[in-house]
Amino acid sequence: MIFPLPPNLRPHLAFPFVYLPSTFLVSLAELEALCTHLYIGTDLTQRIEAEKALLELIDSPECLSKCQLLLEQGTTSYAQLLAATCLSKLVSRISPLPVEQRIDIRNYILNYVASQPKLAPFVIQALIQVIAKITKLGWFEVQKDQFVFREIIADVKKFLQGTVEHCIIGVIILSELTQEMNLVDYSRPSAKHRKIATSFRDTSLKDILVLACSLLKEVLAKPLNLQDQFQQNLVMQVLKLVLNCLNFDFIGSSADESADDLCTVQIPTTWRTIFLEPETLDLFFNLYHSLPPLLSQLALACLVQFASTRRSLFSSPERAKYLGNLIKGVKRILENPQGLSDPGNYHEFCRFLARLKTNYQLGELVMVKEYPEVIRLIANFTITSLQHWEFAPNSVHYLLTLWQRMVASVPFVKSAEPHLLDTYAPEITKAFITSRLDSVAIVVRDHLDDPLDDTATVFQQLEQLCTVSRCEYEKTCSLLVQLFDQNAQNYQKLLHSASGITVDMAIQEGRLAWLVYLVGTVVGGRLTYTSTDEHDAMDGELSC
Template sequence: MAEEQELIQLENLCKQLYETADSNLRTEAEKALVGFGNSPDCLSRCQLLLERGNSPYAQLLAATTLTKLVSRPNLTLPLEQRIDMRNYVLNYLATRPKLVHYVLQALVQLFARITKLGWFDVSKDEYVFRNVVTDVGKFIQSGLTQHVMVGVQLLSQLVVEMNQVSEAEASRSLTKHRKIASSFRDTQLFEIFQLASTLLRTAAGNIKNLDFTDDSQHGLLSHALRLAHNCLIFDFIGTSTDESSDDLCTVQIPTSWRSAFLELSTLQLFYDLYSGLPSSLSPMALSCLVQIASVRRSLFNNAERAKFLNHIVTGVRNILENPQGLADTSNYHEFCRLLARLKSNYQLGELVKVDNYSEIIKLIAEFTVTSLRMWQFAPNSVHYLLSLWQRMVASVPYVKASEPHLLETFTPEVTKAYITSRLESVHVVLRDGLEDPLEDHCSTGMITQQLEQLSTIGRCEYEKTCALLVQLFDESAQRYQELAQSRDPEIAIQEGRLSWLVYIIGAVIGGRVSFASTDEHDAMDGELVCRVLQLMNLTDSRLAQGGCEKLDLAILSFFEQFRKIYVGDQVQKTSKVYRRLSEVLGLSDESMVLSVFIGKIITNLKYWGRSEQIISKTLQLLSDLSVGYSSVRKLVKLEAVQFVLNNHTSEHFPFLGINTGNSPMADMRCRTTFYTALGRLLMVDLGEDEEKFDQFMMPLTAAFESVGNMLANADTALKMEEAKRSLVGLARDLRGVAFAFNTKTSYMMLFDWIYPTYTPVLHRAIEVWYHDPAVTTPVLKLMAELAQNRSQRLQFDVSSPNGILLFREVSKMIVSYGSRILTMVDIPKDQVYPMKYPFYNLNMI
């Protein structure tokens, strides 16, 4: 009777945990079930739930609890108990083939975890957990679809488990994980892959008679494909490659697998599956092909590799000639990945020797052009197509084969398709209210990556690229100038088109570093640069009326690319870029170009004071300019730079204001970048000139005095808010200065300035706002920077007390903050780290 009541109680708790909308009930149920997992009779209670529980949630609880139990690093169950548990799971799955899918998955996970953790356990001179294929094979040999599906899932999850370090294993040795994974790879994995291939061959031979609307048949094929894929993505050599870079890696198939790939039937199997399966299954067949196409080169000799590559390309050609399946976005995405792998794993000299290369490269070019024009279809897949062309173009100088690569014919078509399709997208985005990829922050990384790829592609047959850009730019710029004084809505279209063109011009100029450029190419760069600078003059004249943020961001991106290529110590001053700039704009040398940079920076800081994105990118440009030895010495001689060094106040640069409105304090982060750049510029001629230092620090001195007075006399919430924002801005400013002052002399000027006059203000701020990470983080980071021995600047004389004084101030700050933060209780979970553990983000301790 007690067992029945306990069973009912546990099932009710599970129902509350997984179904109730009441968060309090869910929390209470979670607490109660945590106790269930820690109880000494946990094993028997889990078995009770599995055997007699009516709710699938109860079965799920039992399975997940058992998985946690066997995974505990500080508790190892007796070997006999784990063997019994494993056998019980297999028997349970065999006698209950129609479990709810999430219960089935939990039990499959339990089996895989027990097997992995017991891989080296021996009983009676036998590795008791290694008879995997034999034990699971009984499911597959039964011939019953449901049993076969369970068996495939068991093997598939085991391969996944062996290939990853779970959270529960994080505290265990990585060496042990690799030993287990290597042993599994050497003894079981190939047999499992062959088993998956056999199942798939059987299905492929009978594909016309399969009913894909039948869940069991569809599910079995899906799991068999997943099993094959999991085998192919196994980390064969233990490199644990980050998934984000998976398209750069080679599949390190063991030599013992060589026979499976020399027989082209394995490769052909997945092409046949792709062509015969519905779109709900075919993407996984293509995904397997992506891995097979990436098999390491050294698995074959030259003749075998050529034959293997030829067969891959023939399959690609067949897909391109019968592209109906590519209408599905998943198929399309995997096919683009397959194309990218052709060049990442094979040399251009090998590709040009495949059968009918000229027809295939034409088909790929046509597919790429069509894809680029259909810019709304699977936009995340375009990266792979551009990657293919980028790598092929970059390989041209190294091709030794006598066969023509034909890239000079087809690459300009790809470049043109990308440029024109982006321009055509502007009208559609505005007309249909779609997300603009240039404004969508989530897409910024994707667009940046595409432009980096285009920077290489566009330099192939650069004359054609430049001529196209000049033509399109002149058309849009002329129309933009005509509309500049009107309120015609078409101006937004021209601003969007010009934004794309400026980004692309910056990208292709940046691509110069990848090629041995000629004077003619430099002259073409000069033509493009002149046009962007002339456009900038026009857009800057309209900033007082509002301006276009998107276009200004594009111009900043262009400046950054131009700086990398044509500004600095390594640039030849006789470059035809400067010659063209001199002829058209009168900018005859680097100093005059730098004056244009600074003029743009000051203009942006003046007119875009409340645009965090533009201010941030503008200040990053200033910071980059302040690093180069040659350019920074030329910068400090400019009148505009001296003006900034002597007038860095909110009166001249609104972004330095405290803005007591609703803007978040995080907007002030860019101030550190600003003062780092100013500090570097000041350091050029500072030496031991304390008067010059004091003059530079005057705005900060006045700000500190003001904050100190406000903290001492603030009598209203508004005054305290003003004091808080001023203090945060000041802490960020000083951190930038401290970062730049990396010599002993300059650091001591700063230290003598801040201590002991102003450090009490920082301590007072921590005392007042210890609970607010918006204040504590910048203040603590400032103290961390002051304690940082950057470039050995903390070299105090033997008789100097400054080292002790600095230590005292830093330790006092830590104690003051730490003693107060410990008094905080009931902090929301999502605020624990920013509010209570900020030291995780600091290098202070």
């Protein structure tokens, strides 16, 4: 069944079949054999020969006709993948094909994937990438006073009116197009890329986001059949589309992805109405609670971006209301924590919490009605996470970032509302210290990798902890002195014991190693402008 597209979307490529000379690939069977050697072959010599032959095909004037042959008569997915790869290289050349040819290729592929929605996923993805490249590179090309390559978005909406499989293809096209528009091609002028990306942002991206959100609302409005793989795949692709929209480089900053905790999403002002609607945040919180982990972590990843929205998008009252809705969502998740047992959900939720403090001041957080209850829930969640030290250590970084920045903000809070950090920060410090000491026995007895061997992670976590530990510093010092004296005494007893057990000695040495690191950390966290004589005296006690 051919998916109903308008007639102008259903031409064949405007190239008659012209088979290659007899000295080259003379048959479809030989061409498919070379595809097999290239993609799944184990013989290195055959693979090298296949690569040479196929490179010749890409440079051949008959390449387009051979691509059509592979797509229409090929018997394997690898033949179709080769055709897509060749087309991608052809349309990406610095010297572009004529406009009419690129229009024919685009329309042919649209009709091809519409008429064969059950193609292998990697084939569909490769063919859609060709459409995305054609659309981006021809974004400003005009024919008969029309931007001929911008019709793709209207064309895709016709896919959304078909079967679930067609709807999935339509969503993937929009998702791939959004990614392609955001992708910097360093072989071309950066100014041209920015001009195309900015035009796409201003003319199409908001509509794509609104369309994706409406599809998600339709999903939630019906009973979810989580056993239906097509429905699951559709929801996954729509969530990925939303994430691609929110991850778009709106202002051409090309932010370093490694600086994850510093990211602010520069949402355009024209999107304010979407973000001011409480239903937008509610939609993604509801999706998190309704979907299985593979999908709910994508909903959380979207919420991370929503929490990172630039502050200047809102007025002060609007920002307070938006933050209140985010905090309500956090409370709901922590009151129903079953989903956080999944590592993917857990990691995204930790990122979500860290982004809240990155984007909002402590003075704003304490003004939220639910703050006292939420900070208690977050503290309990953090303590539980620290106690399970072997679980997702990379995610703990975000929790410690949250507490580090919360405590660092205390001197600057002018609100009369209590921040409660003097209650919970010492509990976080204690949980970190005791959990690391308790981990030593397990590591030694079960012959596990010693966390202390990962010095980069240890130093990073200790640097974060030193700020948290200076809150109610008396409690931190008292705990460390007590633990150090106790473990030093136990070590002395083992040294003087005739029957000292090697395992027990290793455990005590490991605990003392952690304590030395911890003492050095909290003393090194001293800040001149906040230090007092009492704190200096406690630093001296720890150092002696």
